[in-house]
Amino acid sequence: MRLSRYFLPLLKETPSDATIASHKLMLRAGMVRQNSAGIYTWLPLGFKVLKKIEQIVREEQNRAGAVEMLMPTIQSADLWKQSGRYDAYGPEMLRITDRNDREMLFGPTNEEMLTDVFSSDVRSYKDLPKMLYHVQWKFRDERRPRFGVMRGREFLMKDCYSFDLTPEDARKSYHKMFVAYLKTFQRLGLKAVPVKAATGPIGGDLSHEFHILAETGESEIFCDKRILELDPIGDVDFDSDLSEIVEARTRLYARADEEHEGWNFEDLPEDQRVSARGIEIGHIFYFGTKYSEPFNAKVQGPDGKPTAVEMGSYGIGVSRLVGGIIEASHDENGIIWPEDVSPFDVGIINLKSGDEDCDRVADELYQALIAAGLDPLYDDTSDRGGVKFSRMDLIGLPWQIVIGPRGLKDGIVELKHRRTGERENLSPEAAVAKLTG
Amino acid sequence: MRLSRYFLPLLKETPSDATIASHKLMLRAGMVRQNSAGIYTWLPLGFKVLKKIEQIVREEQNRAGAVEMLMPTIQSADLWKQSGRYDAYGPEMLRITDRNDREMLFGPTNEEMLTDVFSSDVRSYKDLPKMLYHVQWKFRDERRPRFGVMRGREFLMKDCYSFDLTPEDARKSYHKMFVAYLKTFQRLGLKAVPVKAATGPIGGDLSHEFHILAETGESEIFCDKRILELDPIGDVDFDSDLSEIVEARTRLYARADEEHEGWNFEDLPEDQRVSARGIEIGHIFYFGTKYSEPFNAKVQGPDGKPTAVEMGSYGIGVSRLVGGIIEASHDENGIIWPEDVSPFDVGIINLKSGDEDCDRVADELYQALIAAGLDPLYDDTSDRGGVKFSRMDLIGLPWQIVIGPRGLKDGIVELKHRRTGERENLSPEAAVAKLTG
Numbered sequence: 001m002r003l004s005r006y007f008l009p010l011l012k013e014t015p016s017d018a019t020i021a022s023h024k025l026m027l028r029a030g031m032v033r034q035n036s037a038g039i040y041t042w043l044p045l046g047f048k049v050l051k052k053i054e055q056i057v058r059e060e061q062n063r064a065g066a067v068e069m070l071m072p073t074i075q076s077a078d079l080w081k082q083s084g085r086y087d088a089y090g091p092e093m094l095r096i097t098d099r100n101d102r103e104m105l106f107g108p109t110n111e112e113m114l115t116d117v118f119s120s121d122v123r124s125y126k127d128l129p130k131m132l133y134h135v136q137w138k139f140r141d142e143r144r145p146r147f148g149v150m151r152g153r154e155f156l157m158k159d160c161y162s163f164d165l166t167p168e169d170a171r172k173s174y175h176k177m178f179v180a181y182l183k184t185f186q187r188l189g190l191k192a193v194p195v196k197a198a199t200g201p202i203g204g205d206l207s208h209e210f211h212i213l214a215e216t217g218e219s220e221i222f223c224d225k226r227i228l229e230l231d232p233i234g235d236v237d238f239d240s241d242l243s244e245i246v247e248a249r250t251r252l253y254a255r256a257d258e259e260h261e262g263w264n265f266e267d268l269p270e271d272q273r274v275s276a277r278g279i280e281i282g283h284i285f286y287f288g289t290k291y292s293e294p295f296n297a298k299v300q301g302p303d304g305k306p307t308a309v310e311m312g313s314y315g316i317g318v319s320r321l322v323g324g325i326i327e328a329s330h331d332e333n334g335i336i337w338p339e340d341v342s343p344f345d346v347g348i349i350n351l352k353s354g355d356e357d358c359d360r361v362a363d364e365l366y367q368a369l370i371a372a373g374l375d376p377l378y379d380d381t382s383d384r385g386g387v388k389f390s391r392m393d394l395i396g397l398p399w400q401i402v403i404g405p406r407g408l409k410d411g412i413v414e415l416k417h418r419r420t421g422e423r424e425n426l427s428p429e430a431a432v433a434k435l436t437g
Numbered sequence: 438m439r440l441s442r443y444f445l446p447l448l449k450e451t452p453s454d455a456t457i458a459s460h461k462l463m464l465r466a467g468m469v470r471q472n473s474a475g476i477y478t479w480l481p482l483g484f485k486v487l488k489k490i491e492q493i494v495r496e497e498q499n500r501a502g503a504v505e506m507l508m509p510t511i512q513s514a515d516l517w518k519q520s521g522r523y524d525a526y527g528p529e530m531l532r533i534t535d536r537n538d539r540e541m542l543f544g545p546t547n548e549e550m551l552t553d554v555f556s557s558d559v560r561s562y563k564d565l566p567k568m569l570y571h572v573q574w575k576f577r578d579e580r581r582p583r584f585g586v587m588r589g590r591e592f593l594m595k596d597c598y599s600f601d602l603t604p605e606d607a608r609k610s611y612h613k614m615f616v617a618y619l620k621t622f623q624r625l626g627l628k629a630v631p632v633k634a635a636t637g638p639i640g641g642d643l644s645h646e647f648h649i650l651a652e653t654g655e656s657e658i659f660c661d662k663r664i665l666e667l668d669p670i671g672d673v674d675f676d677s678d679l680s681e682i683v684e685a686r687t688r689l690y691a692r693a694d695e696e697h698e699g700w701n702f703e704d705l706p707e708d709q710r711v712s713a714r715g716i717e718i719g720h721i722f723y724f725g726t727k728y729s730e731p732f733n734a735k736v737q738g739p740d741g742k743p744t745a746v747e748m749g750s751y752g753i754g755v756s757r758l759v760g761g762i763i764e765a766s767h768d769e770n771g772i773i774w775p776e777d778v779s780p781f782d783v784g785i786i787n788l789k790s791g792d793e794d795c796d797r798v799a800d801e802l803y804q805a806l807i808a809a810g811l812d813p814l815y816d817d818t819s820d821r822g823g824v825k826f827s828r829m830d831l832i833g834l835p836w837q838i839v840i841g842p843r844g845l846k847d848g849i850v851e852l853k854h855r856r857t858g859e860r861e862n863l864s865p866e867a868a869v870a871k872l873t874g
Binding site for chain 2: 006007039041065068069071073074076092096099106122132139141
């Protein structure tokens with residue numbers, strides 16, 4: 001993409017309510033723009049990151065055997081009255097009356113709706129297990145929206161729902177999602193800590209939150225240091241028994257504030273105790289028949305008797321992750337994207353647009369990188385070098401190639417690594433080779 | 438995908454309000470399920486088609502130079518009061534009050550919002566032209582939702598907005614979108630007729646609707662037969678002058694009911710007049726400064742004076758297209774997908790699941806097709822052959838491979854082409870070769 005054809009409106013000054021790094025940086029880097037309290041437009045740069053994260057989440061859900069579908073944003077209030085959550089949900093639920101005076105709402109989650117769809121279509125235990133998910137915009141009318149996309153009102157969430165015949169099978173589905181979550185966060189360049197969680201208003205008896213550690217986290221996390229040192233998970237056969245992977249991560253102590261048991265944590269040797277702020281990026285629940293009973297989601301069991309299905313639900317805050325990744329990965333100059341979620345692979349800075357040599361080499365590099373399957377952002381504007389440097393640092397692409405008349409005299413360009421700041425002088429061909437090799 | 442792991446809940450009986458083919462077939466084939474009037478869940482099969490269409494729309498938008506972003510579904514009423522459309526839009530607009538008694542609405546379109554975003558960020562004529570688009574769920578509270586996803590209340594739409602300095606430049610942007618639309622519909626296997634349209638409540642003085650001809654269309658189309666006989670458009674350089682391509686399609690007569698001029702149509706020789714029902718699948722507008730004036734979306738012109746930008750907007754009904762394609766392509770046995778939007782490339786029918794040979798050959802074929810980059814749906818259930826045949830016809834994949842014990846004795850399987858019904862006996866290897874060749 002040529003910057004002159006892109007839409008990257010940087011902000012010089014951020015509003016005073018932007019107090020955390022990700023909120024400030026997303027505004028400054030032209031990733032989002034606020035439309036109303038807690039409601040954002042995703043400008044092209046932010047949108048690209050959002051889509052990359054969504055795609056990684058999707059791939060790992062598919063790998064775990066979940067099947068994608070899509071439920072609408074607007075739901076009938078009747079469903080929520082049937083589950084008893086219509087009144088319980090309180091003012092966070094955005095309630096709507098349509099032109100025919102029917103009570104509707106903008107869905108904050110989809111347990112009711114999917115259980116309803118499922119119950120009308122699945123009849124036999126032979127159709128189980130099933131895991132179905134969607135990635136859809138949700139709305140929670142937060143009392144105090146803040147921290148940019150981290151606690152917005154309209155937000156993108158992946159929610160998956162599992163349906164099993166027995167509690168043992170449900171536990172297997174739970175394990176699949178647990179492992180899929182670890183793999184997802186790994187690919188996003190994040191170290192996620194699963195902490196034992198209370199089940200809250202969704203109900204059930206088995207639940208974990210996934211947190212990343214960052215100074216601006218909303219929760220206090222207490223965990224055994226060894227959790228942070230576990231090896232990454234490699235290839236997994238999701239049809240195999242996954243309990244060992246799960247247990248290696250759940251038998252070590254890890255809790256957020258509400259669930260923290262001081263006496264248990266203090267049993268650990270002092271140098272093994274970690275307490276830090278955490279940002280919740282995922283939450284998984286097993287809740288048995290809490291929804292299948294009221295929605296009559298029953299299948300004929302092997303014994304011929306109708307059996308309420310065992311369910312779980314599994315959420316990842318996709319839009320929140322954009323902020324979470326920035327909280328975990330930035331410096332005083334701006335964002336530092338992990339390679340797999342970076343909006344572009346590499347930035348090209350032409351220090352002297354209009355100069356024949358600079359333009360030619362920059363154009364050739366741009367074309368060569370595209371031909372090699374990379375996605376470069378080419379700053380072909382007439383801005384000054386200083387503006388181009390700081391803009392490229394701010395938006396945080398992993399690599400920068402700087403083309404200037406002085407270097408070109410010796411046939412060289414500069415390759416800069418955003419995270420380490422390391423710079424290297426080399427020929428344009430060598431730069432392409434290094435990036436694509 | 439193995440059918441046993443998928444979620445494909447077919448419907449035997451369709452509700453009486455499903456009167457047109459696409460509505461019936463989408464329900465029967467387990468593509469969608471209605472949640473409330475005009476609000477649908479996209480089940481996995483329908484979701485896949487929706488995403489394929491969205492992706493083709495996206496690719497052609499990008500090729501034309503438009504940049505993708507994403508605006509929220511919930512908008513502030515203030516924006517619409519500023520443009521004067523808040524009262525004008527009437528009861529089709531879903532109006533919402535949030536917990537702080539602010540007036541909000543579920544966006545039916547985004548002219549106001551994007552003009553507002555644009556005006557706060559673009560300052561100079563040097564930043565123009567710009568074309569920005571998004572693909573987002575919209576809501577129109579139809580008085581009488583019907584025809585399934587063809588006239589639903591919550592629907593997926595691609596809307597693009599162009600910003601130019603002069604009317605001449607705006608016309609160039611209009612031409613780019615005009616050609617991008619023709620190419621998009623071509624790739625979707627549709628013959629779209631651009632008809633001159635009234636500009637209606639959006640305003641402006643240049644507008645076209647794109648219609649496909651189908652018996653169940655809501656509009657009456659009158660056009661010169663030669664429009665239907667034009668050659669498809671090949672590769673296009675969107676930076677070149679596109680007026681010739683556009684004029685070749687607009688100088689021939691084509692109008693929908695309201696705009697029809699009988700005297701003009703009747704000038705055509707009788708065998709050159711086509712009158713037929715049409716389904717609107719796209720609509721493009723040039724509307725000048727209708728929104729840029731009230732939102733003060735001005736740039737500094739080359740003369741240093743502030744100039745209101747010239748705008749256009751360009752919509753494609755993405756979810757509506759799913760129904761539109763089915764209306765244009767089905768038979769008495771079910772849907773017939775054009776290859777590029779088919780949810781799977783090929784169906785594998787194992788006529789005797791549990792039989793060692795049949796299972797082995799079906800598994801091998803399934804793996805070979807995946808290895809070759811195809812996306813097969815493998816019916817590995819224990820249902821009877823008749824059930825499998827009619828299910829595969831109903832969901833309309835372009836190709837079917839049938840594996841039965843009788844054929845396997847001679848080392849052959851049957852390859853069936855869904856559209857023509859042609860069948861061919863050949864070895865499993867030859868079947869793979871034919872599909873991937």
